[in-house]
Amino acid sequence: MMDWPILSVLIWLPIVGGVAVLMLGEKRLELARWTGLAAAVATFVLSLPLFQAFDRGTPNMQFQELVPWIETFNLNYHLGVDGLSLPLILLTTFISVLVIVGAWGAINQRVAQYLAAFLILEGLMVGVFCALDAFLFYVFFEAMLIPMFLIIGIWGGPNRVYATIKFFLYTFLGSVFMLVALIYLYLNADSAAILDLHQLPLGLTEQIWIFIAFLLAFAVKIPMFPVHTWLPDAHVEAPTGGSVILAAIMLKIGGYGFVRFSLPITPDASLTLDWLLIGLSLVAVVYVGLVALVQQDMKKLIAYSSISHMGFVTLGLFIAFAIFARTDGTSGAALGVEGAMVQMMSHGFVSAALFFCVGVMYDRIHSRQIADYGGVVNTMPWFAAFMVLFAMANCGLPGTSGFVGEFMVILASFQANFWYAALAGLTLILGAAYSLWLVKRVIFGDIANDKVAKLKDINFREGLTLGALAVAVLGFGIWPQPLVDLMHASVDNLLTHIAQSKI
């Protein structure tokens, strides 16, 4: 255990850094950039001891901090991490550094505001993963929207205003119903501590209503079919950094919400409605995979591929209930939930990397259309190598992190129902189809036009970003054990908890 409040530091250091950058302003730009980078790197470095000191043997919350916040209502500033949230915190601090580095070349106007928005966003996202008080969680969850709204709206593409308002209203609409559900739970449990809410007995009807409220919030966030339509718009219009954060971390908050709220608070409703969730997940995997195939815009393609991959996350989480219904054991179910968590981490790296790749090309040619490219390998060999690697990871090639999660989820699906697994397995074909076809059209072949002929290969900064992500993708692909160890105790605890009825 630490003798200093590490989680608070991880939340507030980037926020304070962001405010400092904002104060420095556009006039002292270089200083502002370095301050921003220093804040992001410091946050990442400080998050590493968390990984070191984390006790992998216990599912309990660790590094807890508790300060009374609103005493009249017994709300607390209560932080803590377990095996489910810790990996996501590390993902957040890691990706944020890359985004700040990535801003160096890509953003030329209102740079200080851009950096500040990302740093504040980072702090808020870490806060979401750490919060153990339901209302504190909600505050972080909602507060994230404002910086993201500005990021897409100010630095985005031509249709940015439509995309950002759609993004905002969709997520806001989902989350307000969650707020009502949280208030209801709070009034019944007489406590806002998330762990107390886990223990609260609830009737089935109540559970179903609460489950639906949570579903609206998290299904929009993750996003699930059919409330996914904001994501392609937001991704296409967002600047590179915005797309990266959105895909790598914000979508994970939806998945995290399911494991932290929906499953443990409403297990019986989850069991009753698992067919709905499994069905929607399979639609996402198959149908949205097909949609990805026909995209002409690279960012849109990756966005649809993200939805398809996140379908695996929800499938892995809810397949557990289908397994409970057939067998007594929790081992297969554990495979599903762990697979979902690994898939979230892996998708965090892979989608971030692919959006960075698109960003690299966009910075040079200012087009995201697949048709404007072709034969990039001839002029940008280093870049092509990275892009091919990440495309392979995206289609789940063994040896990359993309394989591990998908494989675990498919294995778990087999224990529930052969046809679930068969449909989920289709993704290996579809994913390969759209990823490889993308690579074929963009990277390989003859040089398509003069612009491609004049391309310069990636510079040191871009190489560093892509290289770091490549190491992560390969590392977790070859040796996922540290990651699985981290979450094992918490997943087991979660499954034991949700296997018992709360009625």
Add this chain to the structure above:
Amino acid sequence: MNTFDVLELVPLMPEIIVLTMASIVLLVDLYISPQRRGIIQILSLATLVLAALATLRLHTGETAIETQRLMNGTFVRDQMGDVLKVFVYLTVGIVFVYAKTYLRDRNLYKGEFFVLCLFGTLGMMVMISAGSLLSLYLGLELLALSTYALVALDRNNPLASESAMKYFVLGALASGMLLYGMSMIYGATGSLDLATIREQVASSADSVVLGFGLVFIVVGLAFKFGAVPFHMWVPDVYQGSPTAVTLFLGTAPKLAAFALAIRLLDNGLIGQLGNWQLMLVMLAIASLAIGNIVAIAQTNIKRMLAYSTISHVGFMFLGILAGTDEGYEAAMFYAIVYALMAAGAFGVVILMSRAGFEAEELEDYKGLSQRNPWYALMMLMLLASLAGFPPFVGFFAKLQVVKAAVGADLAWLAVVAVAFAVLGAFYYLRLIKLMYMDEPETSEPVQPAADLGAVLSLNGLAQLVLGIFPGPLIAICAAAF
């Protein structure tokens, strides 16, 4: 019983101070040369400070003061009243600071504005502390008459005269309704004293006269709040009045209206909770719906904020209609926070305007973040707070009223309310979009006067600070009931 004790006047000191000082300001204004008129503002602010000191005199620590009934029960001094009064002084003080440059630029800087505002404040104080229907009505009319005159302050402006006329006619009608309702209550209970009415209502069976009286009272209240369907005057008056007057109208009187509702519905007619709750539910839903939907269609910022006020009234009703202490606390928190948010938002409108240019159109806010990033950020915080996004204090206001509604077994109403809150987010976002995502049409920098800028910055930052540390304000409201 009817002996008069001079010591009874001591708890009335705040009212006496405001009355005396308002009269002094009126006299000073007569004899002072126009160049020295600045002193009027100083005197008015000093009045508020003195009144605040007099109000806070009895308060020590966290414990609530004991409720005192004075002047044969017509005047009540209690914790809720004192808290509301302090926030009335604060908001009126903010109004005085914001209004100064606006009025000076337009040749409207006269003693009348301050005198009328101070008399209006006195009216609000009387309303807040009213213990009988008579004093309640007296305070209400003092406030109303002051505001009618204020709206017509710029008498050369036909739009202002028109809205003053509308305001007067509709306001008088509302007062009439309220008075009619009061007369029926008097007929049913035989008393003007709210405490006696409460006992009578509790002991007697439902009578038709009482029910009728209640309907008229609620109608009158809804008029004063500006709740749908009695909201027609709000947009016209907000748009037509000089912005400084709109600023006054849109802020402190909401606190007084809240007190009016509590005094009448809770202190007097709590026995009829079952009846008035249903009426307020309907008013709340209608206000949330009309307020939020129609605001989307507005192109004039003052009109937009007027419709936003209507929707906020719907939220305040959500707290009041719960009929519990938690609900009243929530509604009081909402009213206080709303007054501060609205003051800030109109403050920005004043900041952007100058002589001959009112900055009333939404288009005028294009690219504000490039013309002046700091005040754009303040407006962003105010708008986010109005929309109810965390971590701004407006979120906790909404959280509490929604919680009160869920606690009163009206979860469906809470769901309706939050759905309309999402709808409402749109027009605040549109203004943020104009400020941050559009290019400015003029590169002219926005340079406010120092006092306006400083107070506005405090006002904006308060949204964030109160949002991160809402505990103390919540505790203050909780202690009031």
